[in-house]
Amino acid sequence: MMEGMTTAPGQSPAVRQGLRHPLDPDPARSTKARAVFALGLIAALTGLFLGGVVPATVALQLSRQARREAYASGGFLTGGAWLRxxxxxxxxxxxxxxxxxxxxxxxxxxxxxxxxxxxxFAPNVN
Incomplete structure (x- = not known):
């Protein structure tokens, strides 16, 4: 059924997706990505009052961990937009x-x- 389908006129036929292995986990949004976004938002809102330094630092450290975990998961952890x-x-x-x-x-x-x-000094002091 998908053999002759194309994505747009003039393009090559669409590639058929392989079946997923039954033991592969479902893609899930990274909870650390949401935490990075929340801490980044707090940092941006309180940055002028110098209160944003701590949440910004924590957000940047947490984003490094989240990127490492997402890379190691092989694409099963999502949330890259929240992270960025x-x-x-x-x-x-x-x-x-x-x-x-x-x-x-x-x-x-x-x-x-x-x-x-x-x-x-006062005028009367030498």
Whole structure:
């Protein structure tokens, strides 16, 4: 039935999928991928308040583990889109935290530069 089917006009015939082995596990979404996405979202939302550094770091470490497990599973663990989005959000959270630290340092340096360097005595003191 699938022998003469094509996917679109002008293309080669569609390849027939082989039967799955009965002992192969069903594809399942990785729970670590959801956790990476949730931690990345928290990191992006709290990045300006420097609270996003910890969840972003945990998300990036967890994403490494999830990628290793997905590779080792041979395609039976899904959730790559959640993983990529979580990593992006974690990097955004780290970037926002970095911007906050840089702005705080610049503000502190400007305030320090405006401060008088010597002690200001009253006019009647020698």
């Amino acid at each position: 989005q979580g990593e992006r959000l974690a990097w955004i959270g780290l970037g926002l935290a970095t911007v906050t630290v840089v702005l705080a340092v610049v503000y502190g340096l400007v305030r320090l530069a405006e401060a008088p360097y010597s002690q200001d």
